[in-house]
Amino acid sequence: MPRRKFWGWGNEGDGPNEEQARGIARTLAERFAVAVELAPEPRLEDVALPAPRVAPPPALADRCTSDPHARASHTYGKSYRDIVRGARGDFAPAPDFVAEPRDESDIAALLDWCGERGVAAIPYGGGSSVVGGVEARVGPGYAGAVSIDLGRLARVLEIDRTSRAARIEAGIYGPALEDALRPHGLTLRHFPQSFEFSTLGGWIATRSGGHYATLYTHIDDFVESLRAVTPLGVMESRRLPGSGAGPSPDRLLLGSEGTLGIITEAWMRLQDRPRFRAAASVRFAGEDGFARGAAAVRALAQSGLAPTNCRLLDAGEARTAGAGDGAAAVLVLGFESADHALDAWIARAAELCRDAGGLVPEDAVRTRTDEAASREGAAGAWRNAFLNAPYLRDALVRAAFVSETFETAIPWDAFETFHAAVTDAARDAMKRVCGAGTVTCRFTHVYPDGPAPYYTVMAPGRRGSELEQWAEIKSAASEALLRHGGTITHHHAVGRDHRPWYDRQRPEPFAAALRAAKAALDPAGILNPGVLIDPNGRR
Known part of the structure; x- marks a missing residue:
């Protein structure tokens, strides 16, 4: 079985090889007219991990490990800041040990022990957080920290074909989940960019955004009921298609980011596997191409057509993804259904795009009964770039380039002003701290009342100062x-990195209620301290 990289994205041996990494460095040098030096990949044998402060409880010793690779690979998530520190060999926040519970009784015993000893308990799914969500950055008030890896809780326990739902353990990874559902003709159809290396529990705990650009945008839409182990005991909601019985216990856990309990199981709403597909790519040329594309997307989002894919890429993003030549914004459209052909849907969508000034050549519209419709042309190019981006970032870090993304959401009536302000803030910050840089934008999800813009910045950094440069750019864009009027995150979660802005975004009475829930469910304040809220007045 392949072993995960201890510092970067994917498994050992995945991603660009050395020749490809050098090619990326040459491309960056030409694009930004700077000298680019590629640092060597870090080696685990060169990493000086801190000595463990605590040892595993004897009763659970066979479920725990202090192996250097396990500790290093569970130190960080996969944010830019994480990858830079990993590439430098800095693993100062490493957990004291990694626990791999086999069942809920193991989790309960671990939480009891952590509460008694004052040890921070960091829930860990796939470790793909890009916001500092799994790092043991817990402060001096704890005797130690343990990373609780849910990877052994990875089964599909029950399938209800009649209700089209399944009871699934939280530690299952995306590919394994789809493999288990496929023989039954079912699918969850939730494909975040981290799909290969993220888990159902992680998706739920962070309110992950997935495959659907409209309608079913977040994992929330698929949750039927949840089960979690808290320091107070097991919390399980009733399995129902819907309920109006007061505030939802599921909503308390959705987005709680491991601060209130450890999600162990969920009943999830499934779908029949799609048989019919339709796709198109639309070009919006000219300086106002992105604005006209946004108008087309708004019309689509408000039409009731509910396209599965509705990703608008600005000209720069389209060129980077290989979906365009940089002269036009590109809209990647797609529909899918298990029930009916989609010719009428894609035809009406193309008509709406043409009404907004989009160019939709007849040969750019494809209807198929296999997956090829979504894997050809601009759609296929964008899909490949989307899946490869995390691997490429490792090479960017080795080349001392600053790379970051900012994802948000905003009502349509404010988008034009908002987009200009965010773009200007990011561009000005890059010019100030890096001398140059690029900022591009795409829509990841869209709603009748507004889009979810996703900004990508890239700039040449100064080796050794990349994190300070990154922090200044991130702060400027976040401000x-x-x-x-936007949100600090649409689907990446809050973690530790977004806390300063989340604290200002949320209403204070809600913050007080959240702290009260934390105090009730986790009185010792051991669960993922520093994420979302500060436990028991700690900072």
């Missing part, structure tokens, strides 16, 4: 997001 602009909040100042102009």
Whole structure:
């Protein structure tokens, strides 16, 4: 079985090889007119991990490990900041040990022990957090930290074909989940960018955004009921298609990011596997191409057509993804259904795009009964770039380039002003701290009342100062997001990195209620301290 990289994305041996990494470095040098030196990949034998402060409880010793690779690979998530520190060999926040519970009784015993000893308990799914969500950055008030890896709780326990739902353990990874459902003709159809290396429990705990650009945008839409182990005991909601019985216990756990309990199981709403597909790519040329594309997307989002894929890429994003030549914004459209052909849907969508000034050549519209419709042309190019981006970032870090993304959401009536302000803030910050840089935008999800813009910045960094440069750019963009009415995150979660802005975004009475829930369910404040809220007045 392949072993995960201890510092970067994917498994050992995945991603660009050395020749390809050098090619990426040459491309960066030409694009930004700077000298680029590629640092060597870090080696685990060169990493000095801190000595463990605590040892595993004897009763659970066979479920725990202090193996250097396990500790290093569970130190960070996969944010830019994480990858830079990993590439430098800095693993100072490493957990004291990694626990791999086999069942809920193991989890309960671990939480009891952590509460008695004052040890922070960090729930860990696939470790793909890009916001500091799994790092044991817990402060001096704890005797140690343990990373609780749910990877052994990875089964599909029950399938209800009649209700089209399944009871699934939280530690299952995306590919294994789909493999288990496929023989039954079912699918969850939730494909975040981290799909290969993220888990059902992680998706739920962070309110992950997935495959659907409209309608079913977040994992929330698929949750039927949840089960979690908290320091107070097991919390399980009733399995129902819907309920109006007061505030939802599921909603308390959705997005709780491991601060209130450890999600162990979920009943999830499934779908029949799609048989019919239709796709198209639309070009919006000219300086106002992205604005006209946004108008087309708004019309689509408000039409009731509910396209599965509705990703608008600005000209720069389209060129980077290989979906365009940089002269036009590109809209990647797609529909899918298990029940009916989609010719009428894609035809009406193309008509709406043409009404907004989009160019939709007849040969750019494809209807198929296999997956090829979504894997050809601009759609296929964008899909490949989307899946490869995390691997490429490792090479960017080795080349001392600053790379970051900012994802948000905003009502349509504010989008034009908002987009200009965020773009200007990011561009100005890059020019100030890096001398140059690029910022591009795409829509990851869209709603009748607004889009979810996703900004990508890239700039040449100064080796050794990349994190300070990154922090200044991230702060400038985040301030602009909040100042102009957006959310600090649409689907990446809060973690530790977004806390300063989340604290300002949420209403204070809600913050007080959240702290009260934390105090009730986790009185010792051991669960993922520093994420979302500070436990028991700690900072």
